[in-house]
Amino acid sequence: MxxxxxxxxxxxxxxxxxxxxxxxxxxxxxxxxxxxxxxxxxxxxxxxxxxxxxxxxxxxEGFHADTLPSVRGPDRAAMLERKRSQTFFGTPFSGALSRGIDRSGRRRDERFLFVALTxxxxxxxxxxxxxxxxxxxxxxxxxxxxxxxxxxxxxxxxxxxxxxxxxxxxxxxxxxxxxxxxxxxxxxxxxxxxxxxxxxxxxxxxxxxxxxxxxxxxxxxxxxxxxxxxxxxxxxxxxxxxxxxxxxxxxxxxxxxxxxxxxxxxxxxxxxxxxxxxxxxxxxxxxxxxxPANERRFFRVWQARQAIIGAGVALCAAALLFAGKLWFDTEAIKESTEQLRSDAAYTQRSLSQLQAALPVLPAPLDDLRSAFHALDAFQAGKASPRPWLSHLSVALDAAPELALQSIQWQSDAGDTPSKGVAKLRLPPQMAVDRRAMVDTAERFLADLARPPGIAARVTRMPVELQSDRAFRSSTDPAGQLPAPTLEVSFALGAGQ
Known part of the structure; x- marks a missing residue:
């Protein structure tokens, strides 16, 4: 102070x-x-x-009581200044005290007491x-x-x-x-x-x-x-x-x-x-x-200076409080980070102990993970080899002399047909009779092509049918020739 x-x-x-x-x-x-x-x-x-x-x-000193119209704002200040100058001419040291509203008359007037050092x-x-x-x-x-x-x-x-x-x-x-x-x-x-x-x-x-x-x-x-x-x-x-x-x-x-x-x-x-x-x-x-105002100008300057200093102190205090809050928040984050690191280390140790207690896997973990991912993807798909295998089974029932060796089935995404390749073995005694092998292959292909709409074709015949070679039966004994093979592919239409 x-x-x-x-x-x-x-x-x-x-x-x-x-x-x-x-x-x-x-x-x-x-x-x-x-x-x-x-x-x-x-x-x-x-x-x-x-x-x-x-x-x-x-x-x-002088005192003067008077009644003036009740006004507000700049008009009031100007009215009082004019009245003080008229009442106490020649002195700047004067003032006016309001004594309330005069309710005795019709007009709303205000009573004043003017005071001055004369x-x-x-x-x-x-x-x-x-x-x-x-x-x-x-x-x-x-x-x-x-x-x-x-x-x-x-x-x-x-x-x-x-x-x-x-x-x-x-x-x-x-x-x-x-x-x-x-x-x-x-x-x-x-x-x-x-x-x-x-x-x-x-x-x-x-x-x-x-x-x-x-x-x-x-x-x-x-x-x-x-x-x-x-x-x-x-x-x-x-x-x-x-x-x-x-x-x-x-x-x-x-x-x-x-x-x-x-x-x-x-x-x-x-x-x-x-x-x-x-x-x-x-x-x-x-x-x-x-x-008067000019006598108090240095006091007004002092008040403005104090207001600026007070505002600066308030801003400084606010900045210190904010900095303190940031410091406490930083410390809290550090403690939380250390706690998370400690929890992560404990979890990692527990996981290592659990993994050490597990039995030995039959295959590397990465391979098993890839296999399970493939199985999940396969199970999530809409296509199934069951219709294709059922159709192949019906055709094999009509040709009991054929034996199934291997199949390759595939189905693309969407509504594309289910297709595959089947490798079949003919009886060994048929190896010396090429015409019989061709007839058997054509009958089997015709069975695969039923009903209409199924695309079936022979990808490998049991005999060579080149145009530059004669079509004849072999005279070699049947026991010395390998069993002939037939390879066909067919595709089921959408909805079959």
């Missing part, structure tokens, strides 16, 4: 304080002359960075010191506006009341109407209650009461509650001079108790309400301030 420098300005001097850990610590007093202003400039340069807040407690020359030398070092000024506050916010902390204030406070600037009397500031008056040189000043303090209360009645802020009939903010010892000097009547009733409000209620940690000595008001300014952020 940046250092908070709280400044209290009255007609005679500037008092500087440092706000830390809920306490208001005095750091210096500078008289309102060239020497005091120079000493303050040296103190500001030594203090270095920090935020400055100015509380002004002078007689030269003598800028009182504030200007001190602001010039802050400008010279580019010190960020959070705002310029009026004691009356601070009391307007602070009055809500009192114990059930009346509808109309007068609050009396003491500070180095003097005795301030603030009139509150309907719970809000209506008027404030400062009596200089009455900054404390002593036996010598008690009578003057009581007289100032009577003057203020008479003024409020003359301005018709108070009815002539009615009792005005007067709250005196002081400590018990000082109030003992004033109490004998305060005579309750039908017009006024006096209440003592302990300043230390109020300070504790608003969170002020440091003890308050005497009836000086300055630490209490400065602590309230430092604590509350929504108070109305009177400084």
């Amino acid at each position: 940046p250092a908070r420098h709280l400044l209290y300005l009255d007609a005679n001097a500037l008092h500087s304080f440092r706000w830390q850990q809920g306490s208001v610590v005095p750091t210096g007093r500078y008289t309102a002359d060239d020497e005091g202003i120079k000493a303050f400039a040296d103190a500001v340069r030594r203090a270095g960075s920090g935020l400055y807040t100015l509380l002004v407690d002078v007689v030269e 003598r800028p020359a009182v504030v200007e030398p001190w602001l010039q010191v802050l400008r010279a070092v580019n010190a960020p000024l959070t705002g310029i506050h009026s004691v009356a506006l601070v009391i307007d916010s602070l009055i809500q902390r009192l114990a059930a204030p009346a509808e109309r009341c007068l609050l009396v406070t003491y500070a180095p600037g003097g005795m301030r009397q603030t009139f509150v109407d309907q719970g809000h500031l209506r008027f404030s008056r400062l009596a200089p040189n009455l900054h404390a209650i002593t036996p010598d000043t008690a009578a003057r303090c009581a007289g100032e209360i009577l003057k203020t009461h008479s003024y409020l009645i003359s301005q018709r802020m108070l009815p002539r009939s009615g009792q005005l509650p007067v709250y005196i903010l002081s400590d018990a010892a000082d109030h003992a000097h004033l109490a004998p001079l305060l005579n309750a009547s039908d017009e006024r009733i006096y209440h003592h409000t302990d300043i230390a108790e109020l300070g504790h209620k608003i969170g002020l940690n440091a003890p308050i000595s005497g009836s000086d309400a300055t630490p209490l008001m400065l602590h309230w300014i430092a604590r509350e952020s929504g108070l109305l301030q009177l400084a």
Whole structure:
């Protein structure tokens, strides 16, 4: 957190304080002359960075209540700026407090209280010191506006009341109407209650009461509650001079108790309400301030810088969190990988042990695997040699002299015919009778070709039928000739 420098300005001097850990610590007093202003400039340069807040407690301030049309947006800001310039001409230190909607008339109007410091020359030398070092000024506050916010902390204030406070600037009397500031008056040189000043303090209360009645802020009939903010010892000097009547009733409000209620940690000595008001300014952020925008430009720059730094810190924190998440995810993946490797090694060892316990295979494993794959492919096919073999069997039944030696069957994919080659052996005694072998082959081929549509042909005859050789019977003995063979091929049509 940046250092908070709280400044209290009255007609005679500037008092500087440092706000830390809920306490208001005095750091210096500078008289309102060239020497005091120079000493303050040296103190500001030594203090270095920090935020400055100015509380002004002078007689030269004005209050004006008015009713304006209820508008919003840029029109509202322009209307209030124009009204402040008309009401308090010649001072840039002014502000407007909204007092709610006025429902007494037909038009929807809004009530305002305009407040201003009517003598800028009182504030200007001190602001010039802050400008010279580019010190960020959070705002310029009026004691009356601070009391307007602070009055809500009192114990059930009346509808109309007068609050009396003491500070180095003097005795301030603030009139509150309907719970809000209506008027404030400062009596200089009455900054404390002593036996010598008690009578003057009581007289100032009577003057203020008479003024409020003359301005018709108070009815002539009615009792005005007067709250005196002081400590018990000082109030003992004033109490004998305060005579309750039908017009006024006096209440003592302990300043230390109020300070504790608003969170002020440091003890308050005497009836000086300055630490209490400065602590309230430092604590509350929504108070109305009177400084124009150009006086607060360095504070706006500081706010923008803090926002950028905060955004950078947030992005850095987010990046660190993301990096931490990635690191944890990486570690989890590493652990999972190691676990998978361990499981794979264990599975491989178990598989090796199981394979070692198996009996010896009759053939290499790759050959068996290929054979099973071929068997699976064969079983998955639609074609079967059964019809082709059945047809061959019928033809062999009609030719009992033929003996089957071997077959080669095949079937292509799709609806192609089932075809094959059969190798047959004729009786050995038929080897000497070539005509009989040819007749037997032709009869067998005719049986294979039934019914029509079956393509059957002889691929190898038992005799040679070349055109350049004579067709005759052999005269060799039958026992010396090999058994003749016949080779035929036929194909079944689709659906047979």
